[in-house]
Amino acid sequence: MRGLLAQEKWREARNDLKTLVKSDRARFLPLLIESNLGLARTMLASGQEAQARQVMAYLATLVPADQMPSLEARLTMDAGPAGPSPAAGIAALADATVERSEPDRRQLADHVVLAFEPVNAAGPAEARLAGEAGAIHAALQSMARRDWAAVTETLAQVPHRSPFSHWAIFVKGLMAFHTGGEERAAKLLQNLPEGSAPAKAAQAYLHLLAKPPAPAGGEPLKEPPPEAVVAAICRLVGAGELARVLNRAERQWRSGNHVESYRAVRDGLTSFPSAGLDWPGLLGEFYFKAPFGMPRAHAVRFLDFFAGLIERRRVKNDAEAMFAHRLLVLMGQAAAPPGDLRAEWEAFLRARRAIRGMNPRLESLAYGWLGTQMAAMQRSRGFFAGPPVMRNPEGAVKMFLRSIELDPGNLAPHLALIEVYATLKKRTEQNRLLDQMTVRFPDDKQVLVRAAEGCLERKAFGKGLDYLTRARQLDQLDPRIPELTVAGLCNQARQYFQQRRPEKARHALAQAEAWLTDQPADFRRGRWTWLARHGVMERTWGDAAQGKGLLARARELAPNPATLLLFAHLASKECAGSSFRGETDFLKELKKVLRVAPRLAEIGLWLRLLDQWRTEDDEIEVRFEEELIAGVISLALSQPFTRAEAAEVMERARDNPEFERALRQLVKKLLVADPRDPQARIWQLELNDPWVHTPEQNRGEIQSVIEEASRRRDEPSLRRAREMLGDLDQPPFPRNPFGPDFAGPEFEEDDDDDFAPGGGPLPPEMLEEFGELLEAMRVAPESALRELRQTAKLNGMPDFVLDQLIAAAKGKPLPPNFPPPPLPKVGSPPSAPKPAPAPLKPPKFDFNQRELF
Amino acid sequence: MNPYFVLGVPRDADDARIRRAYLEAVKRSPPEIQPARFKVIAAAYEEIKDESSRCHHELFDTECPGDSPFDVVVRHARLTVPSAPLDFEVMKAYLRACAKP
Numbered sequence: 001m002r003g004l005l006a007q008e009k010w011r012e013a014r015n016d017l018k019t020l021v022k023s024d025r026a027r028f029l030p031l032l033i034e035s036n037l038g039l040a041r042t043m044l045a046s047g048q049e050a051q052a053r054q055v056m057a058y059l060a061t062l063v064p065a066d067q068m069p070s071l072e073a074r075l076t077m078d079a080g081p082a083g084p085s086p087a088a089g090i091a092a093l094a095d096a097t098v099e100r101s102e103p104d105r106r107q108l109a110d111h112v113v114l115a116f117e118p119v120n121a122a123g124p125a126e127a128r129l130a131g132e133a134g135a136i137h138a139a140l141q142s143m144a145r146r147d148w149a150a151v152t153e154t155l156a157q158v159p160h161r162s163p164f165s166h167w168a169i170f171v172k173g174l175m176a177f178h179t180g181g182e183e184r185a186a187k188l189l190q191n192l193p194e195g196s197a198p199a200k201a202a203q204a205y206l207h208l209l210a211k212p213p214a215p216a217g218g219e220p221l222k223e224p225p226p227e228a229v230v231a232a233i234c235r236l237v238g239a240g241e242l243a244r245v246l247n248r249a250e251r252q253w254r255s256g257n258h259v260e261s262y263r264a265v266r267d268g269l270t271s272f273p274s275a276g277l278d279w280p281g282l283l284g285e286f287y288f289k290a291p292f293g294m295p296r297a298h299a300v301r302f303l304d305f306f307a308g309l310i311e312r313r314r315v316k317n318d319a320e321a322m323f324a325h326r327l328l329v330l331m332g333q334a335a336a337p338p339g340d341l342r343a344e345w346e347a348f349l350r351a352r353r354a355i356r357g358m359n360p361r362l363e364s365l366a367y368g369w370l371g372t373q374m375a376a377m378q379r380s381r382g383f384f385a386g387p388p389v390m391r392n393p394e395g396a397v398k399m400f401l402r403s404i405e406l407d408p409g410n411l412a413p414h415l416a417l418i419e420v421y422a423t424l425k426k427r428t429e430q431n432r433l434l435d436q437m438t439v440r441f442p443d444d445k446q447v448l449v450r451a452a453e454g455c456l457e458r459k460a461f462g463k464g465l466d467y468l469t470r471a472r473q474l475d476q477l478d479p480r481i482p483e484l485t486v487a488g489l490c491n492q493a494r495q496y497f498q499q500r501r502p503e504k505a506r507h508a509l510a511q512a513e514a515w516l517t518d519q520p521a522d523f524r525r526g527r528w529t530w531l532a533r534h535g536v537m538e539r540t541w542g543d544a545a546q547g548k549g550l551l552a553r554a555r556e557l558a559p560n561p562a563t564l565l566l567f568a569h570l571a572s573k574e575c576a577g578s579s580f581r582g583e584t585d586f587l588k589e590l591k592k593v594l595r596v597a598p599r600l601a602e603i604g605l606w607l608r609l610l611d612q613w614r615t616e617d618d619e620i621e622v623r624f625e626e627e628l629i630a631g632v633i634s635l636a637l638s639q640p641f642t643r644a645e646a647a648e649v650m651e652r653a654r655d656n657p658e659f660e661r662a663l664r665q666l667v668k669k670l671l672v673a674d675p676r677d678p679q680a681r682i683w684q685l686e687l688n689d690p691w692v693h694t695p696e697q698n699r700g701e702i703q704s705v706i707e708e709a710s711r712r713r714d715e716p717s718l719r720r721a722r723e724m725l726g727d728l729d730q731p732p733f734p735r736n737p738f739g740p741d742f743a744g745p746e747f748e749e750d751d752d753d754d755f756a757p758g759g760g761p762l763p764p765e766m767l768e769e770f771g772e773l774l775e776a777m778r779v780a781p782e783s784a785l786r787e788l789r790q791t792a793k794l795n796g797m798p799d800f801v802l803d804q805l806i807a808a809a810k811g812k813p814l815p816p817n818f819p820p821p822p823l824p825k826v827g828s829p830p831s832a833p834k835p836a837p838a839p840l841k842p843p844k845f846d847f848n849q850r851e852l853f
Numbered sequence: 854m855n856p857y858f859v860l861g862v863p864r865d866a867d868d869a870r871i872r873r874a875y876l877e878a879v880k881r882s883p884p885e886i887q888p889a890r891f892k893v894i895a896a897a898y899e900e901i902k903d904e905s906s907r908c909h910h911e912l913f914d915t916e917c918p919g920d921s922p923f924d925v926v927v928r929h930a931r932l933t934v935p936s937a938p939l940d941f942e943v944m945k946a947y948l949r950a951c952a953k954p
Contacts, residue, residue: 114952116945144941178938180886197952204951208931225923233923235947236939237930250923261922277857277864279926285855285918286925292915330915356864362908369912 005031010039033063037071068092072111086115087122090133093163094125103195109163110197113137132158136167143175151175170198174205182209204232224254239279245269249283258298259305262287266316275319275355288323291331303331310347322351338374338392342399345370364407371399371413375420396420411441418450430454438467445474452484461492482515483524487616490533494575497541505542509534520559521605523612528557529567536571559605562598565590566606566625570613578619594632600641603629604648611652626658633662637669643679646670650683663687678709678717685724699728777809854918854932856897856910868903875902893932 004013014035020028036059043052060068072088089112092098093105100108112119112133119134121127135157142150151171158168173188186209192199207229230250231243245268252261265272265283273284291299306324308314315321325348329341336344349366375396377388390396397420403413414437421430434451441447448471455464468485475481489512496505509530516527523529531554538547551568558564569586576584606629610622633649646666653659664687670680682705685698702725709718777785785806792802857864860874875898884891900914901907919925939947 110952114949140944141941143938144944146938174938197948201948201951204930207927230923232951233926233930235950237926237933238943239926240950242926246922246926250921253921265922277855282855282858282918282925282929283922286922289915289917293917326912330913359908361904362911365905365908366912 002031005034005038008038008042010035010042014039029062033059033071036062086112086117086133087119089115090119090126090129091122093129094123096125102193105163106166106193106196109133109167113164113167114197129163132162132164136164136171139168139171143171143178146178148175148179166193166196166198170202173202177205177209185209200228201232203229204236207233208236224251242269242279256298258290258294258302262302262305266320273316273319273323275322284319284323288327291327299331303328318351318354322348322355325351333373338395341373342370342395360406361410364403364410364413367399367403367406368410368413368416371396371403371420372416374399375416375423390420390423393420393424397424408440411437411444411447414440415446415450418454427458431458443474445471445478448474449478449480449484452488456484456488456491459491459495461488461495464488465492486512486515486525486530490530493534494537497537497575500541502542505537509537518557520557523567523609526557528554528564531557532564532568533571536568536575540572540575560602562590562593562602563605563609565593566609570609570620570622570625573620574617578621591628594628594635597635597639598632599639600633600636600645600649603633603636604645604652607649607652623658626656630656630658630662633659634665637665643670643677647679654683654686660687676708678705678712678714678721681705681708682717682720682724699725702728774805774809777806854893854897854928856900858929859893859897859932860901862901871898871901890932 017032040052040055089108119130121130139151139154176185189202234243249261249264272280274280329344374392400413400417434454437447448467452464452467489508493505493508517525535547535550565586569584572584667683705721862874878894882890
């Protein structure tokens with residue numbers, strides 16, 4: 001019997017139950033009532049109102065009269081507005097002869113309100129109740145119009161003891177909700193009687209008032225929301241059809257099954273993902289941005305799913321293709337080979353164009369970004385690890401030019417391209433572009449300053465100074481402009497002196513005087529530096545006596561005599577030209593001064609001076625001066641010094657192998673004074689030879705440094721140590737962001753972009769070069785090997801590594817796990833017969849002519 | 854949150870339309886009455902106020918609009934529902950749907 005009811009076979013169930021009721025009324029009467037109600041509901045749903053009334057009339061013969069209104073109310077709520085008139089409900093509520101429980105009264109009231117129909121009252125009691133129900137309807141209507149005063153006024157007609165009072169509370173709660181009274185709204189909505197219709201409707205509002213679920217940083221969330229709440233909220237936002245899919249997706253997401261969650265929405269919503277401003281669009285945005293905040297392992301799985309869709313060409317629509325390509329590029333930008341990065345990014349742009357049309361400004365930005373990725377500096381790997389190199393300079397130039405072509409008004413790619421040209425030392429292209437930029441962006445200070453720098457570099461002083469004057473009119477506070485002006489005027493003066501036009505030179509120097517400062521540590525605009533430069537120039541080309549006087553004045557203003565001597569020596573070298581290799585008088589004097597131990601603070605100052613000189617004039621060679629300074633650091637350590645002074649020296653000299661020994665002494669001294677000093681321990685770790693110590697060996701020490709730095713609240717050390725630990729913890733990510741294969745024709749263009757110095761197996765060219773190197777080592781004379789050792793040492797390669805290579809070249813076996821020998825070449829079949837090496841081939845290059853590292 | 858959703862403007866809206874929508878949204882949620890919502894509105898406006906910002910948002914924005922699919926819907930509802938009561942007919946349908954067993 002219950003089976004028939006469960007299958008909603010009402011008529012059959014009713015016929016059977018009619019018989020059964022006769023045998024056991026108490027047991028089967030409730031089921032008979034259920035079957036009749038179900039039958040009436042079905043009839044109402046199919047528009048058979050008259051038949052439904054007959055069923056209800058039959059039901060009235062079975063149950064007591066006072067229960068009928070409740071049953072009618074149930075039928076109304078189940079069937080919607082097409083059900084019987086709410087007049088019966090009002091009549092039942094008004095009937096004082098029948099004692100009713102509160103839930104029954106509320107149910108009747110809910111039935112009347114939800115009917116949303118006017119009730120013709122038969123008597124004064126019915127009229128009062130009908131008026132109260134009407135007041136609830138009117139209040140809801142006023143609320144929809146945001147007529148809050150009318151809402152309050154209308155609800156005043158519903159007394160506290162009315163059976164509709166919980167509806168009045170509900171409406172008041174909604175009013176508070178919509179007018180910003182969140183606490184009041186929560187209080188009112190929480191106090192609605194359980195099980196009533198307003199209490200059910202309030203659930204969604206209460207969820208909106210509650211604090212959002214605590215973000216768990218991508219970890220699976222606990223306790224999915226009740227399905228009823230999800231359904232209510234979906235209804236509230238007008239997306240009732242979303243509830244079923246959302247419930248399923250939510251459960252999967254909270255279990256950490258992100259791909260399955262995506263699949264649930266993808267399969268459940270036809271238009272998902274969408275690029276529009278609709279629910280599929282909003283959910284799509286969520287899924288395609290969530291990986292950026294996920295733990296790595298989860299994100300990789302998610303990315304693999306999309307990479308697989310693309311690879312198998314199974315994307316659902318253009319929007320999915322667009323979002324997936326974008327996601328893969330932005331997540332894999334650091335590790336992807338530049339060629340793949342470009343192919344993927346262009347696939348994103350193609351998909352985007354198909355949806356939203358061409359937007360040159362957006363595409364210019366997109367290509368500019370791609371150029372920036374290719375212009376990023378990264379450490380090279382392989383045998384010849386040296387200073388950071390640009391990821392793909394040619395690719396970067398192409399991308400920036402494309403970006404400029406798409407939107408000539410986009411300044412960023414212009415500026416970035418200038419930097420790439422500067423790195424590649426493509427002066428002609430750089431200057432041509434700078435000239436174009438001054439025409440395209442005549443009122444941009446940044447452009448004018450950069451153009452001025454370019455002019456000063458190529459000794460076009462007049463033009464450069466003119467740009468600086470224009471830039472100063474745009475921004476009088478930028479310190480870079482007066483700095484460049486002083487440098488430009490001093491260099492112009494030097495040029496005039498060289499041309500034997502001393503008066504013009506002095507005039508230029510006099511113009512620079514307006515921009516000087518009295519800061520002793522300002523090497524660009526400090527008065528003493530200007531006096532020293534002028535003095536050196538006069539001494540070299542002009543009036544020697546005047547030069548001596550100027551240098552004497554500079555000595556009074558300089559921070560100390562040694563700094564002045566170093567500065568004057570560098571200025572003299574500059575006057576003598578880049579080919580000068582001898583010792584200046586100032587250097588001889590400086591060597592005498594340095595016999596007395598200097599302070600570490602002075603050494604920091606000199607290193608800063610050398611840094612600055614190197615930056616401003618890349619032709620000048622300061623290696624000799626660095627050796628000199630490195631040699632006196634050990635002397636300086638005998639003098640007292642502060643941690644800040646040590647930090648300046650360390651930061652400025654750490655990348656220079658000349659200073660390695662001296663810096664080790666400095667760190668040792670710091671650790672003697674304070675063995676747990678986190679900063680000194682970090683420096684010690686950084687000075688560890690990367691060829692000898694693996695990063696893993698340092699993990700324990702880094703963790704100990706983090707603890708100590710936390711205890712001392714040493715934020716900079718803590719940050720650096722965490723970065724170091726992060727470097728150890730992060731493998732290249734993702735392993736293969738774009739999936740295993742991109743064999744389509746659109747991915748085969750621009751093979752020249754594919755070399756990735758940052759990762760992957762060594763390319764054939766490098767292996768070939770390695771083979772040539774070994775061959776050359778085999779036959780090289782000892783003098784050439786000596787020079788090779790010096791070069792290798794300067795590039796950070798320890799002696800023992802080079803010794804092993806030379807030994808291998810001369811026929812001794814390489815140690816296990818050493819970089820692989822060059823033959824056979826990559827791509828050749830392993831079984832191919834190897835040609836016997838020629839016995840004594842002449843070297844393919846001269847070690848003195850070719851830079852090896 | 855998606856700034857276009859927050860301000861209720863289409864993706865191809867121009868600067869003037871976005872500005873208008875922003876001012877209307879601020880009028881509905883003034884900072885002194887609804888400071889949290891005002892903050893969201895102001896942030897949304899900053900993200901799409903001119904073409905350059907819009908392009909940048911479309912290409913590079915990685916801020917996820919929620920912590921889970923349901924959270925996205927709730928956050929969106931928090932933002933849109935309180936500022937606009939349901940239309941009377943929609944409210945009727947909603948109440949009837951909620952009352953169903």
